[in-house]
Amino acid sequence: MQGWLVIGLGNPGERYEKTRHNLGFMLVDLLAEQLGVKFKDQECRSLIAVGLIESTQVELAKPQTYMNLSGEAVACLLKSEFRSIQSMIVVVDDLALPLGKIRIRPKGSSGGHNGLRSIIAFLGTEQFIRLRIGIRPEYEIEDTADFVLQNFSKSEVERVEKALQEGVQAIQTIIREGVEKAMANFN
Numbered sequence: 001m002q003g004w005l006v007i008g009l010g011n012p013g014e015r016y017e018k019t020r021h022n023l024g025f026m027l028v029d030l031l032a033e034q035l036g037v038k039f040k041d042q043e044c045r046s047l048i049a050v051g052l053i054e055s056t057q058v059e060l061a062k063p064q065t066y067m068n069l070s071g072e073a074v075a076c077l078l079k080s081e082f083r084s085i086q087s088m089i090v091v092v093d094d095l096a097l098p099l100g101k102i103r104i105r106p107k108g109s110s111g112g113h114n115g116l117r118s119i120i121a122f123l124g125t126e127q128f129i130r131l132r133i134g135i136r137p138e139y140e141i142e143d144t145a146d147f148v149l150q151n152f153s154k155s156e157v158e159r160v161e162k163a164l165q166e167g168v169q170a171i172q173t174i175i176r177e178g179v180e181k182a183m184a185n186f187n
Contacts, residue, residue: 093148
């Protein structure tokens with residue numbers, strides 16, 4: 001029986017844990033917590049947790065390859081006959097979206113995101129669902145590489161937590177009712 005694979009992108013290690021670039025990890029951590037499961041398995045250089053949304057099996061994955069090499073882990077995970085790109089959701093931060101805004105797309109370019117760029121390069125396709133969470137502040141950013149590796153400010157935390165909750169609901173909607181319904185409800 002084929003379930004869903006939800007991949008949160010981020011960078012491993014305590015140093016990056018609460019940074020803007022780790023929103024993908026944060027979202028799958030929240031989903032795991034709500035499903036009552038823990039990341040205890042390792043496969044394809046990824047931490048894996050397995051739970052159920054209603055009666056559908058959902059695998060949550062956090063690649064430990066660092067953002068720029070996410071495609072290695074994702075391509076490896078998709079080699080299993082029990083997984084497919086059609087039932088895969090990739091969760092990433094997005095500098096093009098305002099802080100706290102979420103956007104679901106059934107396919108698309110990397111939009112300059114190194115994790116998505118790596119996945120597209122390894123899979124040879126842009127045809128996979130992605131959920132993007134905005135991190136763009138209301139002020140000008142001088143060094144984007146530095147910015148994405150900073151922790152959220154106190155004033156941003158509430159919006160980020162709200163976006164993560166919405167993201168979890170969006171993923172549940174995709175799995176239960178399809179990507180079109182989720183896009184109509186959350187974009």
